[in-house]
Amino acid sequence: MTDRQTLLLCLLPALLLLAVTQFYPLAQSLRVSLHDWTLARSPVMGEFVGGANYLRVLNDRQFSGALSFTLSLALGSTLLSLAAGFALALLTLGEDWRFRMSRTLLLLPMVIAPVAVGTVWRMMLAARIGPVNEALRALGLPTPNWLGDPRLAQFTLTVIDAWQWTPFVMIVMSAALASLPSEVLRAAQMDGAGRALILRRIVLPMVLPVLLLVAMFRMVDALMTLDIVFTTTGGGPGFATQTLGYWIYVQGLRYFNISYAAAASWLLLVLCMATAAGFLVWRKRIMAWQGGQ
Amino acid sequence: MTRTTIMTAGAIASLALGSAALAQTVEFSVMESGTNDVAARQIADELAVAGGPRVNISAFPWAVLRQNNTTDLISGTNQYDVMSGGYYLADVYAYFQPLDDLIDRDGFAEGMIDNLMEPGRSEWADGRQIGIPYGIDAYGLLINTAMLEAAGVEPSFTDWDAVIAACPVIEAATGEACLSHPTGSPEQIGAFFFSGYAGTFIDGDGGYALDSVAATAAAEDIVTLWSFLPENGTAMSFDEAHAAFANGQAAILVTWPSFVTGVLDAEGSAIAGGWQQIDFPGTGFPWLSLWQLFVPAATEDREAAWAWIKAFAGPENATNNLVAHSMNSVWAATYEDETLMAARAHYWPATTVGFARAKNPPLTGEAQDFLTNTLQEIANGRTPPADGIASINSTWAGLPVPPPLLEAAQGSGLAAE
Amino acid sequence: MIRGALVTLALAVSLGPFVVLVVNSVRPSDAFLASGAGFIPSEITFDHYRAVFGGDGDTLRFLWNSVVVTAATTVLALLLGAPAAYALARLKLPFRLSIVFALAFLIVRFYPKITIALPYYLIMRDLGWLDTHLAVILAHVSITVPFVVWLMLGFLEELPREIEQSAMMDGCGAWGRFVWVVLPLSAPALGAAAVLTAFTSWNEFLMASTVATNSAKTLPVRISAFITDKGILWGNMAAMGSVIVVPVALFALATQRYLVRGLTAGAVKG
Numbered sequence: 015m016t017d018r019q020t021l022l023l024c025l026l027p028a029l030l031l032l033a034v035t036q037f038y039p040l041a042q043s044l045r046v047s048l049h050d051w052t053l054a055r056s057p058v059m060g061e062f063v064g065g066a067n068y069l070r071v072l073n074d075r076q077f078s079g080a081l082s083f084t085l086s087l088a089l090g091s092t093l094l095s096l097a098a099g100f101a102l103a104l105l106t107l108g109e110d111w112r113f114r115m116s117r118t119l120l121l122l123p124m125v126i127a128p129v130a131v132g133t134v135w136r137m138m139l140a141a142r143i144g145p146v147n148e149a150l151r152a153l154g155l156p157t158p159n160w161l162g163d164p165r166l167a168q169f170t171l172t173v174i175d176a177w178q179w180t181p182f183v184m185i186v187m188s189a190a191l192a193s194l195p196s197e198v199l200r201a202a203q204m205d206g207a208g209r210a211l212i213l214r215r216i217v218l219p220m221v222l223p224v225l226l227l228v229a230m231f232r233m234v235d236a237l238m239t240l241d242i243v244f245t246t247t248g249g250g251p252g253f254a255t256q257t258l259g260y261w262i263y264v265q266g267l268r269y270f271n272i273s274y275a276a277a278a279s280w281l282l283l284v285l286c287m288a289t290a291a292g293f294l295v296w297r298k299r300i301m302a303w304q305g306g307q
Numbered sequence: 308m309t310r311t312t313i314m315t316a317g318a319i320a321s322l323a324l325g326s327a328a329l330a331q332t333v334e335f336s337v338m339e340s341g342t343n344d345v346a347a348r349q350i351a352d353e354l355a356v357a358g359g360p361r362v363n364i365s366a367f368p369w370a371v372l373r374q375n376n377t378t379d380l381i382s383g384t385n386q387y388d389v390m391s392g393g394y395y396l397a398d399v400y401a402y403f404q405p406l407d408d409l410i411d412r413d414g415f416a417e418g419m420i421d422n423l424m425e426p427g428r429s430e431w432a433d434g435r436q437i438g439i440p441y442g443i444d445a446y447g448l449l450i451n452t453a454m455l456e457a458a459g460v461e462p463s464f465t466d467w468d469a470v471i472a473a474c475p476v477i478e479a480a481t482g483e484a485c486l487s488h489p490t491g492s493p494e495q496i497g498a499f500f501f502s503g504y505a506g507t508f509i510d511g512d513g514g515y516a517l518d519s520v521a522a523t524a525a526a527e528d529i530v531t532l533w534s535f536l537p538e539n540g541t542a543m544s545f546d547e548a549h550a551a552f553a554n555g556q557a558a559i560l561v562t563w564p565s566f567v568t569g570v571l572d573a574e575g576s577a578i579a580g581g582w583q584q585i586d587f588p589g590t591g592f593p594w595l596s597l598w599q600l601f602v603p604a605a606t607e608d609r610e611a612a613w614a615w616i617k618a619f620a621g622p623e624n625a626t627n628n629l630v631a632h633s634m635n636s637v638w639a640a641t642y643e644d645e646t647l648m649a650a651r652a653h654y655w656p657a658t659t660v661g662f663a664r665a666k667n668p669p670l671t672g673e674a675q676d677f678l679t680n681t682l683q684e685i686a687n688g689r690t691p692p693a694d695g696i697a698s699i700n701s702t703w704a705g706l707p708v709p710p711p712l713l714e715a716a717q718g719s720g721l722a723a724e
Numbered sequence: 725m726i727r728g729a730l731v732t733l734a735l736a737v738s739l740g741p742f743v744v745l746v747v748n749s750v751r752p753s754d755a756f757l758a759s760g761a762g763f764i765p766s767e768i769t770f771d772h773y774r775a776v777f778g779g780d781g782d783t784l785r786f787l788w789n790s791v792v793v794t795a796a797t798t799v800l801a802l803l804l805g806a807p808a809a810y811a812l813a814r815l816k817l818p819f820r821l822s823i824v825f826a827l828a829f830l831i832v833r834f835y836p837k838i839t840i841a842l843p844y845y846l847i848m849r850d851l852g853w854l855d856t857h858l859a860v861i862l863a864h865v866s867i868t869v870p871f872v873v874w875l876m877l878g879f880l881e882e883l884p885r886e887i888e889q890s891a892m893m894d895g896c897g898a899w900g901r902f903v904w905v906v907l908p909l910s911a912p913a914l915g916a917a918a919v920l921t922a923f924t925s926w927n928e929f930l931m932a933s934t935v936a937t938n939s940a941k942t943l944p945v946r947i948s949a950f951i952t953d954k955g956i957l958w959g960n961m962a963a964m965g966s967v968i969v970v971p972v973a974l975f976a977l978a979t980q981r982y983l984v985r986g987l988t989a990g991a992v993k994g
Contacts, residue, residue: 024807141539162542252684
């Protein structure tokens with residue numbers, strides 16, 4: 015067997031698996047979204063309806079509500095985790111054992127299953143008996159209804175998502191900072207008035223491409239949020255914390271409105287891909303502009 | 308001694324031989340609530356010892372049970388031989404087999420609470436019975452006797468307006484919240500609506516529709532009632548809500564009585580002897596929870612499934628299910644038992660009245676979820692009541708009514724002529 | 725100094741919930757339900773762990789399912805992904821197919837899996853593989869192979885060709901070069917890929933809950949079910965949560981070097 019044949023054989027199994035378990039279902043999903051099918055009422059797919067499902071989704075108040083919450087959660091969580099993660103990367107910069115240990119410990123929220131994170135925070139934030147409000151009560155501070163008030167619940171979920179993924183930002187930015195030329199690193203670590211300026215004028219532009227890449231990952235993942243909604247609020251109170259992912263899950267796997275859910279999921283897919291592409295283009299532009307400087 | 312041994316051996320042998328055909332496995336799905344599932348495991352063990360079929364119990368929380376049962380049938384997996392469920396499985400009734408012949412053959416219905424085997428209570432499809440009741444509960448209202456006395460309020464409310472009128476008085480007199488309820492489980496808010504709304508759920512054209520005026524009034528009542536919850540009490544779990552009542556932080560508890568009566572009367576409970584259940588207010592109906600056993604059409608060993616049904620739901624285990632597992636019996640005899648009644652005089656009278664009045668809302672899972680979620684939006688002040696009801700009607704217009712639910716609704720007066 | 729204070733605050737916010745979780749898992753339920761409970765529990769009880777692991781708890785079975793699925797996924801993802809990455813790095817394909825294939829692996833990362841969940845469920849149903857370990861493993865492998873390919877691709881492109889050239893001159897075919905020369909050198913990258921894959925599979929919820937309907941359920945699916953139950957107590961939920969969280973945290977601490985490498989590779993390059 016020639017080298018070329020061997021290599022092709024190496025490539026094939028992975029591609030085949032992907033084709034069967036990802037791309038074929040993807041195509042099926044598209045096909046189903048163009049027909050009329052509610053699994054509970056009929057075991058076989060119904061007739062072709064073209065874009066009717068898509069139109070219904072776009073006109074559904076549930077969809078627009080979920081879309082608006084998903085966007086605000088994605089933006090909020092991304093900005094929050096970028097800021098906190100970058101700050102933590104700066105704060106823990108250095109080879110001192112204390113910094114290295116801090117970086118290690120700080121990564122823990124990220125490795126826990128999102129569903130478990132949701133459960134943990136639900137317990138922490140129980141308005142009447144949870145530890146957070148217990149502590150606030152002991153300090154004489156107001157005790158908000160973190161998950162029971164609709165507006166506040168949206169904010170709370172955003173913060174929980176940021177809490178979980180800030181370590182990811184921190185890790186990547188730590189690596190980015192560590193790969194900077196040593197003079198820059200030393201300047202960034204020194205105390206004093208010049209520090210902020212150096213960070214803003216020199217360090218930030220140098221790590222901007224990486225920052226944008228991390229932002230892309232965060233934003234796209236946040237748009238797909240489903241797990242934490244499941245275990246904190248179940249989309250409630252009312253419909254307040256329904257993300258697109260959660261709403262699609264309920265439509266498809268709880269009510270079995272398959273073609274409706276398929277159409278909505280393709281709309282979410284387009285949103286995610288467009289976001290990723292947008293960030294990549296932006297990043298390319300920045301790098302080109304920086305390269306030209 | 309030897310003779311007894313031989314006779315016992317012979318009895319066991321014949322039982323074993325006779326049950327060789329019955330040495331099947333029955334897969335059973337049930338709610339994981341600490342009541343139904345625990346009872347199921349106990350009875351399954353006893354059944355196995357007595358030579359009956361081996362029963363494998365799969366227990367899930369309510370929403371997961373509903374989803375798993377539905378998925379199991381629709382996907383054709385057919386993992387379960389007997390399923391536990393209720394009216395909300397209406398979408399998949401076509402997948403269950405009728406049990407009329409077995410009911411008649413063994414005279415199973417004799418001695419059951421009146422009317423429980425009728426359509427509208429038990430589940431029927433195409434004129435034949437598919438669901439066998441085994442546990443019944445009706446949403447209840449429990450009061451803290453001392454707190455109501457202190458406020459000078461009569462422990463009797465005909466409708467929610469009466470409760471709304473009494474609550475400020477109670478709160479002023481006791482300094483505690485008036486109402487506790489598992490607000491954190493979104494579907495529970497339905498209890499207030501079903502009892503406060505006296506209209507129909509299905510219109511003359513056979514589609515889901517609420518009478519806007521009556522529904523809006525009921526929704527407005529819910530908004531007011533929510534103001535009487537304990538502080539930060541809009542997302543309480545069942546445990547929290549029950550604990551608030553048990554610890555004297557709320558004068559009235561609106562919940563499923565079977566979840567809490569055992570806890571309230573347990574040793575060491577702060578409120579033992581200081582509470583009672585009274586008739587559920589409202590001109591509508593108390594929400595009925597009639598747990599039933601269904602047999603999927605794909606189940607092959609009917610006799611094994613039926614043996615399990617008789618063991619689990621039959622009168623023999625009813626008393627033990629009640630006493631040990633807080634599962635309310637569906638058999639009339641249980642409620643005529645003097646000893647049981649003596650220990651339960653502070654809630655059984657209201658409970659049995661509730662059973663007679665209680666109904667199932669003729670709603671599919673999706674219709675009910677949309678109703679209760681929107682009611683939550685209304686209760687939280689995110690949507691004005693009239694708008695919320697309008698959006699319910701508009702979404703409901705797109706949801707078909709399964710024929711069995713239509714039949715049931717017509718039978719129980721919840722469908723327009 | 726203020727830097728130390730800020731980092732300590734960050735540590736408290738990051739780790740506090742875990743501490744609370746474990747503390748509540750040994751605290752009696754009534755203590756938790758009565759408001760006014762302090763931070764240090766006055767009583768310790770292992771009832772919740774007993775309940776969660778006991779006969780009705782079934783937790784051991786779900787733990788086992790998770791172990792099986794994660795182990796198989798990690799092995800398979802490496803087995804399929806590493807050779808594929810090698811092929812993409814060394815193979816010259818017409819029509820820029822290399823880029824097309826690399827992109828194919830890439831885009832799996834960027835669409836919501838909910839889109840394929842239901843069709844995948846239907847495929848598994850038709851194959852009769854619903855509620856089997858295999859169904860979950862296949863789903864997980866398809867999600868993690870792109871990570872592996874990406875990681876290895878980035879690493880392989882940096883690997884100087886000369887290393888393989890001497891093997892080639894000895895008459896070693898592509899497969900031989902891959903197994904005897906490239907793989908040993910890629911050990912760190914493979915380690916990173918393995919750790920990343922293991923975490924992803926262990927924590928994955930959507931696909932597992934879709935196709936593992938009963939006996940094949942994994943731990944994340946199990947814990948998601950506590951919320952909607954009418955009677956489960958907070959203590960049990962905390963115990964269950966601790967069972968999921970603590971081992972993973974310990975494993976993460978032990979393998980953090982590989983984890984960090986896995987996450988930063990490719991991100992910090994150009």
